Amino acid sequence: MTIKRKPKLAIWKFASCDGCQLSLLDCEDELLAITNRVDIAYFLEATSTVRKGPYDISLVEGSITTQHDVKRIQKIRQNSKLLVTIGACATAGGIQALRNFKNVNDFISLVYAKPQYIETLDKSTPIANHVPVDYELRGCPINKRQLLEVLSAFLHGRKPNTPSYSVCIECKRRFNVCVMVSCGIPCLGPVTHAGCNAICPSYHRGCYGCYGPMETPNTTSLSSQFSQLGLDKDNIVRTFRTFNAYAEPFRKESEAYEK
Amino acid sequence: MTAPSLKIRETAILESTHFQKLLDGLIKRGYQVVGPTLGEDAIVYDELKSVTDLPIGYTDEQEGGKYRIKKQNDKAFFNHTVGPHSWKKFLFPSELRMWKAKRNGNTFRFLTDNEKIKKFAFIGVRSCDIHAIFIQDKVFTGGKFADPHYKLRREGIFILAVNCGKAGGTCFCASMNAGPKVSSGFDLALTEILKNDRHYFIVEIGTELGAGILHEIPYKIANDEEKYAADIVVKKTAEQICKSMDTANIKDLLYKNYEHPRWDDAAKRCLTCANCTMVCPTCFCTTVEDVTDLTGEHAERWRKWDSCFTMDFSYIHGGSIRSSAKSRYRQWMTHKLATWIDQFGTSGCVGCGRCITWCPVAIDITEEVSAIRESEQTTEKKTTEGLEEQRS
Ligand code: SF4
Ligand code: SF4
Ligand code: SF4
Numbered sequence: 001m002t003i004k005r006k007p008k009l010a011i012w013k014f015a016s017c018d019g020c021q022l023s024l025l026d027c028e029d030e031l032l033a034i035t036n037r038v039d040i041a042y043f044l045e046a047t048s049t050v051r052k053g054p055y056d057i058s059l060v061e062g063s064i065t066t067q068h069d070v071k072r073i074q075k076i077r078q079n080s081k082l083l084v085t086i087g088a089c090a091t092a093g094g095i096q097a098l099r100n101f102k103n104v105n106d107f108i109s110l111v112y113a114k115p116q117y118i119e120t121l122d123k124s125t126p127i128a129n130h131v132p133v134d135y136e137l138r139g140c141p142i143n144k145r146q147l148l149e150v151l152s153a154f155l156h157g158r159k160p161n162t163p164s165y166s167v168c169i170e171c172k173r174r175f176n177v178c179v180m181v182s183c184g185i186p187c188l189g190p191v192t193h194a195g196c197n198a199i200c201p202s203y204h205r206g207c208y209g210c211y212g213p214m215e216t217p218n219t220t221s222l223s224s225q226f227s228q229l230g231l232d233k234d235n236i237v238r239t240f241r242t243f244n245a246y247a248e249p250f251r252k253e254s255e256a257y258e259k
Numbered sequence: 260m261t262a263p264s265l266k267i268r269e270t271a272i273l274e275s276t277h278f279q280k281l282l283d284g285l286i287k288r289g290y291q292v293v294g295p296t297l298g299e300d301a302i303v304y305d306e307l308k309s310v311t312d313l314p315i316g317y318t319d320e321q322e323g324g325k326y327r328i329k330k331q332n333d334k335a336f337f338n339h340t341v342g343p344h345s346w347k348k349f350l351f352p353s354e355l356r357m358w359k360a361k362r363n364g365n366t367f368r369f370l371t372d373n374e375k376i377k378k379f380a381f382i383g384v385r386s387c388d389i390h391a392i393f394i395q396d397k398v399f400t401g402g403k404f405a406d407p408h409y410k411l412r413r414e415g416i417f418i419l420a421v422n423c424g425k426a427g428g429t430c431f432c433a434s435m436n437a438g439p440k441v442s443s444g445f446d447l448a449l450t451e452i453l454k455n456d457r458h459y460f461i462v463e464i465g466t467e468l469g470a471g472i473l474h475e476i477p478y479k480i481a482n483d484e485e486k487y488a489a490d491i492v493v494k495k496t497a498e499q500i501c502k503s504m505d506t507a508n509i510k511d512l513l514y515k516n517y518e519h520p521r522w523d524d525a526a527k528r529c530l531t532c533a534n535c536t537m538v539c540p541t542c543f544c545t546t547v548e549d550v551t552d553l554t555g556e557h558a559e560r561w562r563k564w565d566s567c568f569t570m571d572f573s574y575i576h577g578g579s580i581r582s583s584a585k586s587r588y589r590q591w592m593t594h595k596l597a598t599w600i601d602q603f604g605t606s607g608c609v610g611c612g613r614c615i616t617w618c619p620v621a622i623d624i625t626e627e628v629s630a631i632r633e634s635e636q637t638t639e640k641k642t643t644e645g646l647e648e649q650r651s
């Protein structure tokens with residue numbers, strides 16, 4: 001695929017912390033190469049100059065939490081040839097999806113002085129629940145190396161290398177010593193999607209699962225191992241309830257231990 | 260030096276105080292010396308510059324899904340068993356760039372990396388791992404198409420073997436005829452002895468090269484009593500091995516039992532995380548990733564360790580052949596123990612126990628085999644019982 005004119009890139013934000021967009025700005029060494037190859041047409045985090053669609057590629061950060069968001073993402077979809085969600089919020093609902101496990105009105109009345117001004121959906125949901133998504137980039141935040149890989153793959157018409165196997169594979173390729181086996185530290189690596197290059201185990205911590213579920217996650221088996229390592233029910237619930245709490249395999253596992 | 264010259268299969272005595280000279284001899288010859296060293300929470304394989312890099316006085320304790328290092332009150336160099344790394348780390352890199360290319364107008368040009376590898380000297384190789392190296396030799400260089408990357412690293416390595424002075428909790432090399440005594444494939448083989456404040460090694464000569472290196476440092480010829488002491492060490496270790504696998508007709512056993520309910524049971528526990536294949540010293544599967552940069556001027560091909568536990572591994576147009584955990588676990592185990600025999604003429608398992616220790620949920624290949632074998636026997640027994648009942 002050769003695109004003669006520079007493809008137009010847009011970066012959109014929904015309910016999120018902006019961390020994933022920052023990963024793009026963090027590509028300091030590559031930013032010039034990016035702007036040489038793509039026309040950044042919409043990126044409020046970086047410039048207030050806004051150019052109209054349609055866009056060749058839209059990177060979408062954040063989850064859907066309001067009725068207004070629902071309408072906005074539909075418009076973006078209509079205006080984008082390729083829609084790529086970036087990060088845990090956009091692909092799984094994010095940390096803010098913790099509210100999905102409780103009644104949102106209870107939070108609103110506790111948090112806001114004038115709850116009547118708050119208009120929100122009862123759940124924080126991923127983009128794919130509302131519009132078709134062409135590609136998902138995982139992570140909280142995404143990894144800049146993976147973002148560049150997806151952009152390069154798009155520019156040159158090839159398949160991006162973003163494998164969906166476990167973090168353990170990356171961990172072992174780096175010759176890390178498994179923290180779960182050698183220290184008894186609970187690690188979500190075996191059920192978590194690769195992509196970070198096993199950064200947490202490389203710093204002697206268990207994986208927090210920020211890339212969400214891997215292709216075939218056996219959360220039931222892993223959490224019974226966590227029990228054997230001494231994690232009680234509450235802690236197992238908490239382990240699965242972080243950035244990807246609402247991704248189905250993690251959600252089901254935490255719910256199974258909440259009962 | 261006036262020591263008599265050494266012949267292959269002869270045994271000599273090397274005092275531990277001279278061990279550094281052995282390392283120096285290898286370094287002087289230009290080897291990159293690698294062996295066991297204390298990593299974070301495990302004994303790993305890495306560069307050795309000095310004898311003090313060895314995990315002196317440390318041992319390990321292993322069981323399914325559990326590994327712990329432990330400090331002991333001695334000065335032993337090799338009183339541990341195999342850890343999370345295997346020698347394939349050096350011979351078969353986990354990530355390797357195969358080539359890079361540069362765009363040249365409408366064509367492209369390959370830029371060859373002239374791979375320069377310093378020859379490895381492996382220190383402290385156990386019997387199971389020597390067997391594993393020979394198995395990978397068959398895989399990578401035995402057929403019509405030899406893997407040049409493997410060959411380059413493998414040719415001319417120096418193997419300083421060690422007879423295991425203790426068996427790990429997950430070892431079952433004896434069942435696989437792969438240990439604990441080092442029988443061949445080494446340049447020098449040591450047995451470590453700590454006795455009455457004396458710390459020395461009984462050294463068996465495996466090659467001329469080994470003899471030459473030993474000849475440069477102080478040693479003496481072992482007497483019968485000392486040779487006997489070495490035999491006792493491996494004998495004791497063999498007695499310590501508590502795991503076993505009955506390999507009688509194992510190929511038929513597994514081929515006959517593709518639909519055995521035990522596979523479903525294993526699949527319930529298996530995380531499909533691939534740790535077992537990553538730590539296995541014989542597993543050889545790789546995937547290939549092609550990358551381009553943003554400009555499209557450069558492309559590279561990378562080869563990375565892969566595993567039959569991933570979905571992509573069996574992906575052909577439209578989907579993965581082995582989509583269930585059951586079919587993937589079954590593929591792994593039957594390859595190690597059965598189809599490997601058809602493919603390469605040996606078992607793919609040397610009984611090192613790594614897959615048992617490093618499986619986060621402690622799935623044990625020996626237990627899976629015996630579960631299948633036991634219920635198989637029950638079926639057979641039932642049939643005979645049934646026949647007898649009919650007869651009576
Ligand atoms: S430390 Fe975690 S990610 Fe690494 S191998 Fe162990 S379980 Fe897997
Ligand atoms: S299958 Fe397990 S015991 Fe056998 S060689 Fe591989 S890691 Fe070692
Ligand atoms: S067991 Fe799996 S990863 Fe290992 S060599 Fe066989 S197919 Fe490859």
Ligand code: SF4
Pocket residue numbers: 528529530531532533534535536568617618619620621622
């Ligand atoms: S057997 Fe254990 S190490 Fe292997 S894939 Fe299954 S859970 Fe992971």
